[in-house]
Amino acid sequence: MPDTPAPAWARTALRIRWPLFVALVCLLPFALSDVWVQMLVFVGLFIVLGLGLNVVVGFAGLLDLGYVAFFAAGAYTMGLLTSPGSPIDSGLNFWLILPLGVLIASGVGLLLGLPVLPLRGDYLAIVTLGFGEIIRLFLINRDDLTRGSQGLSAIPRPELFGYRIDSFTAWFYFVIAAAVLVGFCTARLRDSRIGRAWEAIREDEDVAAAMGVNTTKYKLLAFATGAAIGGLGGVIYASFIGFISPAAFSLQVSIDVLAIVIIGGMGSTPGVILGSLILIGIPRILQFRETGDFLARLEWLRDGLNGLIGAVDAAAPGSIGRLPPAETWGAQLADDTRFIIFGALLVMVMVLRPSGLWPSTRRRLEFAHEESAPPAPVTAA
Amino acid sequence: MTPAELVVDGLGMQFEGLTALADVTLRVPAGEIHGLIGPNGAGKTTFFNCLTGFYRPTSGAIYLTGQRIDGLPPHVITGLGVARTFQNIRLFANMTVLENVLVGEHQHIAVGGTDILSTRRPVYPTAIERLLILRGFPRAAVNGVIEIAGAIVRPPRVRAAEAAAVARARDLLAAVGLRGRENDLARNLPYGDQRRLEIARALATRPSLLLLDEPTAGMNPQEAGAMVSLIRRIRDEFATTVILIEHQMRVVMGVCENITVLDYGRKIAEGPPAAIQRNPTVIEAYLGTRAIQGGGHAAP
Numbered sequence: 300m301p302d303t304p305a306p307a308w309a310r311t312a313l314r315i316r317w318p319l320f321v322a323l324v325c326l327l328p329f330a331l332s333d334v335w336v337q338m339l340v341f342v343g344l345f346i347v348l349g350l351g352l353n354v355v356v357g358f359a360g361l362l363d364l365g366y367v368a369f370f371a372a373g374a375y376t377m378g379l380l381t382s383p384g385s386p387i388d389s390g391l392n393f394w395l396i397l398p399l400g401v402l403i404a405s406g407v408g409l410l411l412g413l414p415v416l417p418l419r420g421d422y423l424a425i426v427t428l429g430f431g432e433i434i435r436l437f438l439i440n441r442d443d444l445t446r447g448s449q450g451l452s453a454i455p456r457p458e459l460f461g462y463r464i465d466s467f468t469a470w471f472y473f474v475i476a477a478a479v480l481v482g483f484c485t486a487r488l489r490d491s492r493i494g495r496a497w498e499a500i501r502e503d504e505d506v507a508a509a510m511g512v513n514t515t516k517y518k519l520l521a522f523a524t525g526a527a528i529g530g531l532g533g534v535i536y537a538s539f540i541g542f543i544s545p546a547a548f549s550l551q552v553s554i555d556v557l558a559i560v561i562i563g564g565m566g567s568t569p570g571v572i573l574g575s576l577i578l579i580g581i582p583r584i585l586q587f588r589e590t591g592d593f594l595a596r597l598e599w600l601r602d603g604l605n606g607l608i609g610a611v612d613a614a615a616p617g618s619i620g621r622l623p624p625a626e627t628w629g630a631q632l633a634d635d636t637r638f639i640i641f642g643a644l645l646v647m648v649m650v651l652r653p654s655g656l657w658p659s660t661r662r663r664l665e666f667a668h669e670e671s672a673p674p675a676p677v678t679a680a
Numbered sequence: 681m682t683p684a685e686l687v688v689d690g691l692g693m694q695f696e697g698l699t700a701l702a703d704v705t706l707r708v709p710a711g712e713i714h715g716l717i718g719p720n721g722a723g724k725t726t727f728f729n730c731l732t733g734f735y736r737p738t739s740g741a742i743y744l745t746g747q748r749i750d751g752l753p754p755h756v757i758t759g760l761g762v763a764r765t766f767q768n769i770r771l772f773a774n775m776t777v778l779e780n781v782l783v784g785e786h787q788h789i790a791v792g793g794t795d796i797l798s799t800r801r802p803v804y805p806t807a808i809e810r811l812l813i814l815r816g817f818p819r820a821a822v823n824g825v826i827e828i829a830g831a832i833v834r835p836p837r838v839r840a841a842e843a844a845a846v847a848r849a850r851d852l853l854a855a856v857g858l859r860g861r862e863n864d865l866a867r868n869l870p871y872g873d874q875r876r877l878e879i880a881r882a883l884a885t886r887p888s889l890l891l892l893d894e895p896t897a898g899m900n901p902q903e904a905g906a907m908v909s910l911i912r913r914i915r916d917e918f919a920t921t922v923i924l925i926e927h928q929m930r931v932v933m934g935v936c937e938n939i940t941v942l943d944y945g946r947k948i949a950e951g952p953p954a955a956i957q958r959n960p961t962v963i964e965a966y967l968g969t970r971a972i973q974g975g976g977h978a979a980p
Contacts, residue, residue: 484832491831492782492789492842495775499783502772509732511758511787511885513820520824 321479328468336467338583340539343474344532345579348552349559349571350481351528356557357566357659358489359521360501362424365431366556368411369404369526371438371548373533375445376400378543382451386444393457397534404530405523407434412522416515419504431553438545450544454537470539477535481528482568488524489566497521555579558641562648564655573657577644582637585629595626683711683921684745684761684888686731691740691750693726693945700726701945704740708889708938713915713922715936715953717929719965723945724925725767728891732764733757744889759787763887765878767894767925773867777858777877780866781849784884789845790837849884855917856880856910872903879910883918890914892924896931904928908935933957941965 328336348370355363379385380396391399415426438445445451457464457473464473488494496517499507508514537543555578563574584590605621623631632640648656686708693701701723708714716724729735731742733754742750749757763784772780782789830838853859856876861869866877875895882890895911896904908931915922926932932939933953941949941956943965949956956962 487832487834488828491834491838492786493827493831495779495783496786498775498779499772502774503770505734505754506766506770506772507783508754509734509758509764510784510881511755512783513753513755516820516824520828523824524828 317482321475324475325472328471333467334587334589336471338580338587340467340470340474341583342575342580343471343478344536344539345556345559345575346478346572347474347481347535348529348532348556349563349575350478350485350568351525351532352556353525353560353566353568353571354485354488354497354528355521355525356560358485358494358501359497359518361518361521362420363427363522363525364424364550364553364557365411365427365429365434366525366529367548367550367552368431368434369408369529370533370536370552371434371545372404372407372526373400373530373535374537374543374548375438375451375533376403376530377534377537378451378454379445382454384446384449384453385451393455393534393538397531400534401527401530404533405527407530408522408524408526409519411526412519416518428550428553431550435545435548435550438548445545448544448546450542450546452542454541454543456538456541474535474539477531481531485528486568493517493520558645562645562656564658567655567657567659570655570657570659574655577656578641582633585633587629590629591626594628595624597625597628601625682888683915683919685710686889686921686923687743688731689741689743691727691730691742692738693723693730693735694738699945701730701737701942704942704945704947706940706947706950708921708923710745710921711915711919712937713911713924713935715932715939716923716925716942717927717932717939717956718942718948721944722942724942725893726945727942728764728893728923728925731757731889731891732762755787758885761886761888762891763882763885763889764891765875765882765893765895767897769871769874769878771866771874771877771881773865775866776863777853777866777869778846778849778862780877780881781852781884782845784881785845785849786885788848788884788886790841852880852883853877855883855913872899875899875907876910879914883914887918887920890918890920890922892922894925894927896926896928901930904931907931911935 327339331339348366351369352363352366355361355366377393377396377400379387380389380391380399381393382388411427411430415423415430418426439447441447442449459473462469464470496507496512499510499512500514500517504514540547559571559574559578561574562578563570563572601622601624608621652658686706688704688706691701691704691706692699704723704727716727718724726735730737730750733749733752733756737750740750741748744760744762747760749760749762752760772783775783850859850862853862856879858869858873858876858880861873866874869877879892879895892911896907899907911922911924912935914920924932924936926936936953938951939949939953939956940947941959941962948965949959949962951959
């Protein structure tokens, strides 16, 4: 099929779409209140984590359920070296600890990568899952070093050109800068020899080796790269929150990040952004006071529903509870029912849009041609 | 590339109780097109898997132009000049045609940091070495970091290497008749084109020995004829030795200079096509005594 060249304006738009998007995002703090900006800092942080896991899962096809380990490695590097409560508080500058945290996290990535290299698919997922838990338990049990579940507090905030990154707005720009940097790096990696090697491994590891790809080396590189980005996220997180404890590094974080990647669309940068907005942003928005105030207007709906429940209860006496005040609905939804909604969303995406909400161009092709392809001569063994 | 000479000495491959190959000895001179035939399950593909490092043979030795290669990991063997295609086409189905060939060029894209081709490794490294990949690990790590940095920064050197690789890939695709399909997904190519793409991808590794596993399987006589001339052209233009596993006797007899016959993992005959056709042992192995002479499909 002949490719008709796109008109000049379309090509320009395509070229500047990312700078344009980032520029628009940078205007957001001017339009939003602090709670919104704070929410966006978390969204941005999870975009960074999502982009990192995307390298491992989306590019190289290695299912990693222990991603939180690298996040924790970065965060504890920051915490241990700067928290006054830490036995090895060094008072080092944030900008020195940042690369150190990234380095240590990628070291942890290699540590995980070495023993799991021969494993594939489900087995890999289970071992990485265990690894994530081991790190968390290590942080709890080595309380002589990490102060256990008490955690490390008063982690200082970074300064840049004499300006302390303190306000939510400053953090917002800092996190956006990190996300842009990571997004740029991962996109460059994807479109390189490394990216092709990863993709070949994802497609068929044996054949990749037969084409001269040192699969061991490239799988390790994928683990280390993903881990380094997770570590970056961890350093930023620790400094932003100012307090870390093992409870913050539960399996839930790994699952959140993985869900972001899968729901957004594996291997896709816009997908990670969208997934992060939905899975991290919406639960936080639901907990806003403003949301509660808004929902309070639904009190009539609650009255009506409670009346209905009352009628049912009267007809068949039992112990059906009544709905709580409407203004708490959002918070309840975000808290109690969040995982049910997560799960439902995950299942729905897998059924309705198996390539994710915003798949990469390639993935879109893969799934689009699934049915229209000629009688499947390709056998991916 | 100069074509390689292959010497296989007493090769055996044992899978817990099943002998897939037993004492196979074979010499393929440089530049020859050599046929490997035998009934289903005779061990032909197992033989290829041993040559390419997919399996570690349980006995015997394999020499590529004098260098022992058995027991080396697949990517190292590929780097030394052995390339292959697969019986059941195994393309990177969700990558484009061009990208498939670029993966084949992997070791020939100089992006900074030379790849570890630890060819000086003992042929049978110890279990611990295999497990930890300790040999060359620091160098591999340094190379990895250099490659990542190069991919992100994309200095002129990397851009040039990448552009040259793309140009070579396009040439290769043109050589096998796939010009204009560069940006199609491999899975969307028609069957015959997929076979040709597999060959282009194998050629991209710059082989001195090319192993083709049933290159004409599922093709009609006309397509098979085109494949035969392609194989001849490849041998001449790309200067490789070629070994092909083939069931279509017309193809085998037409293109091969010498033929080895395997049956139950043993070599039962070797020689030029005319001699093989008359060999009573071979005819017996194939059961259908007329099948070979008929020039049709020999396999049951």
